[in-house]
Amino acid sequence: xxGVEDIRGKTIAVIGxxxxxxxxxxxxxxxxxxxxxxxxxxxxxxxxxxxxxxQCVGVLSPPSEEILRNGLGVELPYEIIKxxxxxxxxxxxxxxxxxxxPHNSNATYTVRRAMFDGHLLSCSExxxxxxxxxxxxxxxxxxxERKQVFLYTEGGMLKADAVVGAFGLDDGMVDIFETATGGRxxxxxxxxxxxxxxxxxxxxxxxxxxxxIIYAYLxxxxxxNLEFGAITPKGDHIIVNVAGADAAVEDIYAFxxxxxxxxxxxxxxxxxxxVYRGKFPGAPAEGVVGxxxxxxxxxxxxxxxxxxxxxxxxxxxxxxxxxxxxxxGISVASFRRYEEAARPxxxxxxxxxxxxxxxxxxxxxxxxxxxLSMAKVDQRIHDALFNAVSGHDxxxxxxxxxxxxxxxxxxxxxxxxxxxxRK
Ligand SMILES: Cc1cc2nc3c(=O)[nH]c(=O)nc-3n(C[C@H](O)[C@H](O)[C@H](O)COP(=O)(O)OP(=O)(O)OC[C@H]3O[C@@H](n4cnc5c(N)ncnc54)[C@H](O)[C@@H]3O)c2cc1C
Numbered sequence: 001x002x003g004v005e006d007i008r009g010k011t012i013a014v015i016g017x018x019x020x021x022x023x024x025x026x027x028x029x030x031x032x033x034x035x036x037x038x039x040x041x042x043x044x045x046x047x048x049x050x051x052x053x054x055q056c057v058g059v060l061s062p063p064s065e066e067i068l069r070n071g072l073g074v075e076l077p078y079e080i081i082k083x084x085x086x087x088x089x090x091x092x093x094x095x096x097x098x099x100x101x102p103h104n105s106n107a108t109y110t111v112r113r114a115m116f117d118g119h120l121l122s123c124s125e126x127x128x129x130x131x132x133x134x135x136x137x138x139x140x141x142x143x144x145e146r147k148q149v150f151l152y153t154e155g156g157m158l159k160a161d162a163v164v165g166a167f168g169l170d171d172g173m174v175d176i177f178e179t180a181t182g183g184r185x186x187x188x189x190x191x192x193x194x195x196x197x198x199x200x201x202x203x204x205x206x207x208x209x210x211x212x213i214i215y216a217y218l219x220x221x222x223x224x225n226l227e228f229g230a231i232t233p234k235g236d237h238i239i240v241n242v243a244g245a246d247a248a249v250e251d252i253y254a255f256x257x258x259x260x261x262x263x264x265x266x267x268x269x270x271x272x273x274x275v276y277r278g279k280f281p282g283a284p285a286e287g288v289v290g291x292x293x294x295x296x297x298x299x300x301x302x303x304x305x306x307x308x309x310x311x312x313x314x315x316x317x318x319x320x321x322x323x324x325x326x327x328x329g330i331s332v333a334s335f336r337r338y339e340e341a342a343r344p345x346x347x348x349x350x351x352x353x354x355x356x357x358x359x360x361x362x363x364x365x366x367x368x369x370x371x372l373s374m375a376k377v378d379q380r381i382h383d384a385l386f387n388a389v390s391g392h393d394x395x396x397x398x399x400x401x402x403x404x405x406x407x408x409x410x411x412x413x414x415x416x417x418x419x420x421x422r423k
Contacts, residue, residue, distance in 0.1 A: 006329025009038045013151050013160035014129075015136045015173065017045030018054050019311045020297025021166030022120035023318030026072045029127040031326040041128075042158055044151070046135035049118035054168065055196065055278030056113040057232050057239050059085070059214070061309045061390065062106030071319040074123050076111070082235040083110045085212055088389045091260065092218040092359075093369025097376055099386040108390060110234045116311075136173065139163065139180035141292055149292050162330040164321060165295035166314075169279055174299075184290045188301035190282030192227070195252035196241045197273045201266045206233045209264045216389055218359060218368065220255055227359075229255045231264050238265065245282060249275055280310070284346065289335035296321050302345050317342055370415040381407070 012028060014021045025043045032039035047054070060076075068074040085108040087100035125131050134154035141149055148159040165185070167173035174187045215231040220242075223229075229242040240261070242252045255261055256270045281301035288300045297314030321338050328334035359368060375381040 004035065004037065004326070004329070006331065006334075007032075007037060007039055007325055009040075010161040010330060011040040011042060011148075011159070012162050012164060012325070012330070013149065013158055014041065014043040014164040014166055015151075016166035016168060016170070016297075016299075017043050017047075017121045017124070017131065018117055018166060018168055018297060018314060019120060020168070020299070020314035020318045021045070021164065022117070022124045023072060023315040024164050024166060024296055024322050025124045025129040025318075026074070026120075026127050027319045027322030028325065029124075029129055030073065031322060033128070035326070037326070040130070042130045042132065042160065043121075043124060044132050044134060044136050044153055045121060046133070046154075047117075048133060049114045049121065053114040054117055055194070055276060056311070057196065057230070057241055058082070058111045058113045058116070058234065059232065060109045060111050060116075061312060062108060064109075064312050064315070065107065067312060067315050067319070071315065072120075072123070074120065076109075076116075077119060080111045080115045080119060081109045082112060083212055083233055084108070085110060085214055087213050088386070089213050089215045090218070090372065090385060090389055091216065091220075092372055093366060094221070095369040095372040097372045097382070097385070098213070099375075099382065099389060101386055101390060110232060112234075136167075136176070138176060141180055161292070162325070163293040164318075165293060165299045166297055166318065168298040169281065177299075181287065181290055181293065184287040185293070185295065186286035188281040188283045188285050190245065191279040192243050192245055192282045193247040194241060194243045194278045194280060195247060195249055196239060196276040196278070197252060197256065198237050198239055198276075199265060199268055199273065200237045203236055205266055206236075206238060210238065215261075215264060217255075217260070220258060220261075222258075223251050223254045225251045226255060229261070231261065240265070243280065249277070289332065289339050291332050292330075294321055294335045294338055300342075302342065313345060317345070366419075367411055367415045370411055370418055373418070374411065374414055 014025050021043055025041045028039060028041045065076060068076065087098055089096055089098050121131060132155055136151055136153050138152040139149060148161060149163050151158045151160060165177055177185050210231065210233040212233065217229040220226050220229045225246045225248060226242050226244040232239040240256060242255045252275055253270055281298055281303050283301055285299065285301040288295050296317040298310060300317060303310050303313055320341055324334055324338035324341060328337055371381065375385050
């Protein structure tokens with residue numbers, strides 16, 4: 001009971017109304033109401049999602065529908081969904097393969113991200129969260145006799161008992177948070193740079209050239225900075241995105257110029273396209289929880305390298321954070337329990353990093369193409385690739401199930417045979 005009493009009647013401030021912030025706020029309000037705890041939840045969001053957006057391709061991977069429904073009581077409105085995705089055409093090492101999940105696997109959707117964020121935020125308001133459309137501009141954590149956190153915003157100030165940092169990778173807010181925590185919170189030490197182009201296309205063109213398939217390219221040829229590129233069909237436009245630790249804006253133009261990419265796009269002037277720049281975390285942040293604060297979503301840096309699913313991770317960490325606060329209160333010991341409970345996410349992080357390095361190695365050694373050839377005739381390898389690319393399974397369980405010495409020996413044997421045949 002001590003934990004529950006610790007949060008009764010308290011004020012929790014949430015900085016950021018992306019999926020992480022909204023999920024935390026909704027779950028907090030629902031649990032507070034169920035248990036009659038009278039918790040006040042105040043959320044600050046600087047963007048107006050009718051005009052602004054958070055950087056994203058808009059792929060909602062499974063089990064997002066279940067997490068939203070079971071964790072938050074939120075249903076996805078029909079108009080948000082632009083397309084259901086049925087498979088991935090993976091290109092690597094000069095080979096390609098179509099990866100399709102089993103019929104009974106959960107759905108992957110492409111959505112309009114700004115509408116998705118706007119929907120979650122209005123669900124928060126309906127649950128009783130106080131939502132303010134203004135940016136947090138400064139924080140003073142408790143000191144001496146002052147027991148509350150002071151949050152300064154463009155619209156006034158708030159005195160709160162604890163703060164949830166759900167501000168993603170917003171550089172301005174990260175600066176403020178690092179300073180306010182005296183450096184206890186420290187941003188991810190590495191990032192993966194991303195660039196996006198949105199190309200309008202007739203729905204009939206999209207049906208003919210892409211269908212409901214995402215085209216994914218590992219280490220696109222001739223562009224050393226890129227680790228990944230993708231073409232994603234939506235309703236009446238196509239999203240092209242690239243990523244790499246050292247990716248620069250020129251790399252997306254180079255990617256758009258590749259023949260294997262151009263053949264899926266309408267006739268457009270590449271130079272005339274507007275480019276959107278963003279980043280993924282490339283390493284966990286430090287001091288993810290501390291006295292009077294915890295962080296969720298991208299601010300933790302726990303996003304799996306290589307294949308995002310960042311929306312799911314943000315929502316899952318938000319729900320976990322809210323449940324931990326309701327069970328164990330808002331002490332730093334409780335926040336550490338949240339960090340501990342999120343360990344499986346971090347474990348998968350390590351496996352994701354391995355996967356990224358293995359793929360880099362495989363590309364250099366030329367074995368990645370061999371793996372794709374093998375996947376055409378070996379259902380187990382096909383399924384492993386599908387699960388990795390679609391995010392249907394964790395990297396950890398994929399590794400445990402498939403990265404067996406016998407499989408690796410087969411890859412090397414096939415690679416050597418292919419090389420001999422080419423000579
Ligand atoms: C190019 C790109 C493509 C991606 N594609 C996908 C994809 O297809 N599928 C997927 O699952 N993930 C994708 N991701 C990852 C995904 O977008 C993130 O992981 C996810 O948005 C993290 O959610 P969040 O709530 O932690 O942070 P965010 O979504 O970044 O939300 C943070 C919010 O905080 C607000 N904020 C920041 N500072 C302040 C402040 N001072 N005051 C008030 N508000 C503030 C911001 O305005 C923002 O709305 C992509 C990322 C990138 C960069």
